[in-house]
Amino acid sequence: MTLRIHNSDKVLRAPQAIIFDTDNTLYAYDHPHTQALAAAESKAVRLLGVDPGEVRNAFAQAREDVKRQLGKTASSHSRLLYFQRGIEILGRKTQLVITLDLEQTYWRTFLAHCELFPGVREFLLALRSSGIGTAIITDLTSQIQFRKIIYFGLDDCFDYVVTSEEAGADKPQEAPFRLAIDKLGIDPAQIWMIGDHPVNDIAGARPFGISTLLRVDRSHEAKGTGCDVEFDDFTELHHYFFSGKVDGIQKR
Structure with missing residues (x-):
């Protein structure tokens, strides 16, 4: 056009x-997000010893939960909260070090694929x-x-x-x-x-x-x-x- x-x-x-x-x-946005989420999910599989499908489903559910809880606010977009909640959904309780690691992995990968x-x-x-x-x-x-x-x-x-x-x-x-x-x-x-x-x-x-x-x-x-x-x-x-x-x- x-x-x-x-x-x-x-x-x-x-x-x-x-x-x-x-x-x-x-x-x-879409390409860097896809690459970043894949990198975070792959790391979560390695660190938590969980099936990739379970990790993907847990993180998707976590995103929905956080957005429903917080509404239209800045923190409702927080990958840190998504990963924290996702790990909890997987039955691992709160894992602070892993949560921070996944969040850093996500954004590092995201920025590397931005143009x-x-x-x-x-x-x-x-x-x-x-x-x-x-x-x-x-x-x-x-x-x-x-x-x-x-x-x-x-x-x-x-x-x-x-x-x-x-x-x-x-x-x-x-x-x-x-x-x-x-x-x-x-x-x-x-x-x-x-x-x-x-x-x-x-x-x-x-x-x-x-x-x-x-x-x-x-x-x-x-x-x-x-x-x-x-x-x-x-x-x-x-x-x-x-x-x-x-x-x-x-x-x-």
Whole structure:
């Protein structure tokens, strides 16, 4: 697909700041997650002496249990809690050393398989050089999301980072958006939000009057999302933004 503009009134004027989601917006989440979970499960099989199928089922059940217990909060995404609960489901009681080992294995493997989408870094650097503010709103705990941003070498590309741990709630709840807006100190009508999730990112930002851009998978059209723009390529978004079509942005 190519970039699709659904509401030109919202995105033909330059924003003062752009807020980004992280997972599945700046990079593809599924592949590193699959590799990381496989590495953690394999280590659990070795350390606990349990059948691979039992480990897989226990960890899947643990994830459901933790999410049901904690609701839409940062800690509901905690791999540490998933592994702790999974080991307990396997009848091993709480095993702190193994739990920490599995969590470190998961994230070490995850980061080793992460790769930014093409054009992300160039777009962010161009925004910075043009004086456009930047921020992140992302679910999960602060430590691992900070680690991801640093791993990608993007820690100097954002003015502010808001995690759901800091805000006290996951998207699409109001708190993360309100906190990011307060940090930026900018009228929401002058902010764009770029994310991949029609509900968490797009529906969450819309009530504030923020212009919304949905990153979708290539050759996939996200219908009925209410977003102002759909795109699947940051390089194309970059070209559009600096093409002279966005009022207030110098053509490059």
